[in-house]
Amino acid sequence: MAVISLYLVFFVVLPAIVLIAHWSSRCRRLRLPPGSLGLPFVGETLQLISAYKTENPEPFIDERVSRFGSLFTTHVFGEPTVFSVDPETNRFIMQNEGKLFECSYPGSISNLLGKHSLLLMKGSLHKRMHSLTMSFANSSIIRDHLLVDIDRLIRLNLDSWSDRVLLMEEAKKITFELTMKQLMSFDPCEWTESLRKEYVLVIEGFFSVPLPIFSPTYRRAIKARTKVAEALSLVVKQRRKESELGEKRKDMLAALVASDDHGSFSDEEIVDFLVALLVAGYETTSTSMTLAVKFLTETPLALAQITEEHEQIRAKKGEGEALEWSDYKSMAFTQCVVNETLRIANIIGGIFRRTMTDINVKGYTIPKGWKVFASFRGVHLDHEYFKDARTFNPWRWQNNSGAACPANVFTPFGGGQRLCPGYELARVELSVFLHHLVTRFSWTPAGEDKLVFFPTTRTQKRYPINVQRRDRVQTM
Template identity: 80%
Template sequence: MAYLVFFFIFFFVFLFLLRKLRYGRLRLPPGNLGLPFIGETLQMISAYKTDNPEPFLDQRVNRYGSVFTSHVFGEPTVFSTDPETNRFILTNDKLFECSYPGSISNLLGKHSLLLMKGSLHKKMHSLTMSFANSSIIKDHLLYDIDRLIRLNIDSWSDRILLMEEAKKITFELTVKQLMSFDPDEWTESLRKEYMLVIEGFFTIPFPLLSPTYRRAIKARTKVAEALTVVVRNRRKEFETKEEKKNDMLGALLASGEQFSDEEIVDFMLALLVAGYETTSTIMTLAIKFLNETPLALAQLKEEHEQIRARSEPGAALEWTDYKSMAFSQCVVNETLRVANIIGAIFRRTTTDIDIKGYTIPKGWKVIASFRAVHLNPEYFKDARTFNPWRWQSNNNSEAVATPGNVFTPFGGGPRLCPGYELARVVLSVFLHRFVTRFSWVPAEEDKLVFFPTTRTQKRYPIILKRREESRSNMGFGITAETERRKES
């Protein structure tokens, strides 16, 4: 037994010295690689199991600076909390390739937009952005967004789990935009399987070791089979020149590219991820933050009551209505900034890279943290406070002078989220319908937090009270206290 202990000690010391010799010639960013294999993984995991994981980054930034070295999940990793460095990483796709956990890569499929590279990624990214631009949203998508949101909230009881309902809304919206299907038994069955796929994203990617991952793989197969049937039927319709549907699948088939069924299925499955989990979480957190900020809620309600007053009760939203939601966009920006649903991006260096006077070796993992920038008081005053008024240009807010690389809720560069504008519209329409139809209170002690490791376990139960929708319902004026808050 003593020999075995001695062997392990000797082995670890040998690896430690070998690593120092290997990286000693390079000027690495300052930091601590920790023990071989383990590194600082346990410290990072323990921080992210709490309601406030920031100390893992904060402590190291205070000690080493905004770019530092660590060793997590078995790999040497450079963390960046610096806006300029983050922008450099975002805009240099050839130097920094995507590198995500094996569980995510396997479940999304090798042809997903997240994992594509080079000219194929550029082509598919451009196609997706062209389908989700403001013109398409205005002419084709807004009506269905409004209709499906209203269809869902009309079915709500007096007590709901808001996160669950938001996920149902975003899934139905995404299916409609991808394949033109309205909600029915088939879409609901697909959603249940898809939820199992999502659960497997942050698990050990070995079926024998993880029952959750094993279920996710089986569900992924079922989802892929269902989507393959849809793709083949639509391909037949396209080839026989039947009526064309104005959706993402139609755009793929009409693009002139000879995509295989597998490529289209992987691509659509990944877009379901993009439209489902992130948007629904933002919708839920917007309501949570507004509930905690009564002055913002009052001003938002007044804005939307004024919009309702310009049309008949129950009328569909028009594009001009959306464009008049000035304060709503402040709420959207602030929710995106504080919540940080896309908190960071994961990349791997393709060559040795010199940056900020340091060298990041080829093959190292790089994590660019947007959350650390968004919650840094150097860039946003009272950064951890929900304050939508900071985005109002007439208040001399700090946001007016904020450079583009400081506020990056949708990433940036060639991998900018192609649905960023669509997500803003969906959230704005949801807020409109929610605040004009309901008043609400949390159904129990509010423990919903907005960090990745815990938020998926929280469903935010709330008790609803329906409000009369009428032209005269204008009882949410901006108080003098609100005006003082806006001016300060």
């Protein structure tokens, strides 16, 4: 027993003390952004999670900005981290991806998405995959190929609505089905619904402790991730056989399995890539749909104006006639609603990066290897950049009046090399959804519901609403 104790002292405790002393000494020599590292090991993680589990997470950032300024040091998720609520610094972080900063997320997210996901890719491979994704989600592709399916699948889902619906749940079904169609040409079926249920478990594990023995949530997420990967692997293998036989499809998976001058991707790379894209398409756009409806419901004048805009579009079309690109481009006030929804409840609250060297910014030094968090939400809710920043006001975007601020102030889709490749697609899906919702239904909230922001942005009760159909069911 004494030997074991000596071993622990000399080979574990003493090296740890020396390492901590060296690290502390180095930090004292540097001029770090002001702040507090909180409790040993835990840091301020509990305060962060506690704030984000409420409807009003801003105090975590607000209190520290008021004490330390828009650049402050904290300690969350096991690492010292510098938070930036400064748009210039955020832009500096995004523009120096791969030079001064590298992508870095909590281990739970990295493990569940897979090492080949677009979120975690770096260098030339990331550029290649990002470009490929953009090529399947640009305006011309949406206009010529995707819009017809977006319109059809949204109407198909709304046809089943009656009486009371859980809006967030319905929105997630819609966005998952749309993403499956766009990535792999699957129409809704029992298999896609089964896959979606596994995705729910995967996403629940994103901000859990990445140790299966301590976290049942993470353990369930890992099992679900394995099932998802196995299901997608079978699809990839089948698609490779079809490709070898000369069968061609025009979707993302077809492009991934096809060989090119740079060589083809492995099955593992394709599966990880699809996992991440399905998460992105499923979670973020569905939340935006739900929150847009919540904000419109709470702002009757905005709901009346957007309804009038869409009734005018509908009046020009025959019964059951699909929306066209020109219809989408005429939705001026709808885009104001989309902008304001993304601003006031940014689904992606910010981005984590890790410094690749000591970084000098705003008169401070961020040490090499530290995490930084560029907070988009903190900037979007800053009264310095948006008047009455925490009030839903879509009219601020009319005549571009709300967009008069620098581009780095409004960043709902990130920026730099990692600008969300599906930003236009998300706008189209949300706009088409709002069109069919406001022209086909009236609704009232079925009780109170609150926003929470951890582990993801959502409503506590999935926003239940009582719906009443305004027209006869459209034939498909």
